[in-house]
Amino acid sequence: MTQPPTLRAPPRSALKLVPITRLAQGGRWRTEAMRSYRAPLLLWFTRGQGRITVAGTTRGYGAHNAIYIPAGLMHGFEISSQVFGTAVFFDDTTATSLPDEPLHLRIRHAPAQAEVTGLIDALQRELDHDRPARDAALHHQAGLLSVWLLRQTQWAAEDNPPPPDTRSRAAQRLVKRYTALVEGQLYTGQSVGDYAELLGVTATHLSRCCNVTCNRSASDLLQDRLTYEARRLLLETRLPVRQVAEVLGFRSAAYFTRAFQRRTGQTPTLFRSSRCDRPLV
Known part of the structure; x- marks a missing residue:
């Protein structure tokens, strides 16, 4: 069988924030086509709606939806000009504290919405300014975001027991x-x-x-x-x-x-x- 091409080893994943609108620049295939990433990904949608396919299952998403996709998991999603939000690509160090399974959270409470938006804004400020101890700050801010994700997951599980096996x-x-x-x-x-x-x-x-x-x-x-x-x-x-x-x-x-x-x-x-x-x- 043919083996993967021999390429230079990819660099360690670095924390990166990308506006969701920018992900689709250059063609709809850039978000809609099935793919996976080396880094865990959090999609935080603040406006708009569409459909997302993760590990072969399609669901609708809307404003204030947080969708977590582990590294190496196949996914793709449709967006329109009315969809806004942020894609957070986690770094290698934060990845160890993130879930192994994908998550689709519908964040209905305003305080939780404000909290995740504030955490993402804090990450963006650190990325925008080359200040002392920047890497340490990014690491801890990303850790807080992973804690937010864990808490929301636990609360969602308490409010919504798993459906029967069908x-x-x-x-x-x-x-x-x-x-x-x-x-x-x-x-x-x-x-x-x-x-x-x-x-x-x-x-x-x-x-x-x-x-x-x-x-x-x-x-x-x-x-x-x-x-x-x-x-x-x-x-x-x-x-x-x-x-x-x-x-x-x-x-x-x-x-x-x-x-x-x-x-x-x-x-x-x-x-x-x-x-x-x-x-x-």
Whole structure:
């Protein structure tokens, strides 16, 4: 099987705050396409609404929703010009105190809304000014944000006991396992049938469950994730198109080019040349 491309080791994750509107600059695919990040991510929406898919399950989000996504978890979300908020990419040191599972919290109480907004504003002030002990301040401010997240999670669990185990819940569990497998074996060239076999189900059943949880087929989720990874490699590396095709498991560069153009409207070469100055985040 083809192995991932040999690249320089990525730098340690640094704490970063990005306005949600900026995440979508350069095309809707920058937020909507399935992807994962090396760093844990907190999305704090202050205005607007849309849909977000995390680990293969789609839910609606709105103002004052806090969505936490662990590192390496497949996700994507739609936004419009009316959606505002902040994406907090945590650093490696804070990651150890964050949850292992994704969270979707609807923060209804004004004091809790003000608290998280204040914590994010404090982080932004530290990032904007090169003051003494800046790294220590960022570390502790991020720690307070992780504490806020933990408290809100515990309070939400007390107010909302888990729903009974249903077919929908079973489908969510299966699709979550599927998306985790895709993330872990993205460069192996596996098909939906291969993943279904690893999960002990048929490809038809897997796709049916994906349709239940996110209204998409298993194949569409896989191809969407592969296309985002192809975009990332085209933008962040100097790998030739043929090698990008090879490491992602496509039979040939020509087949990869056709598949990429079918989903994006551009050839890989044109995509790379037209966006070479636009980082993904």
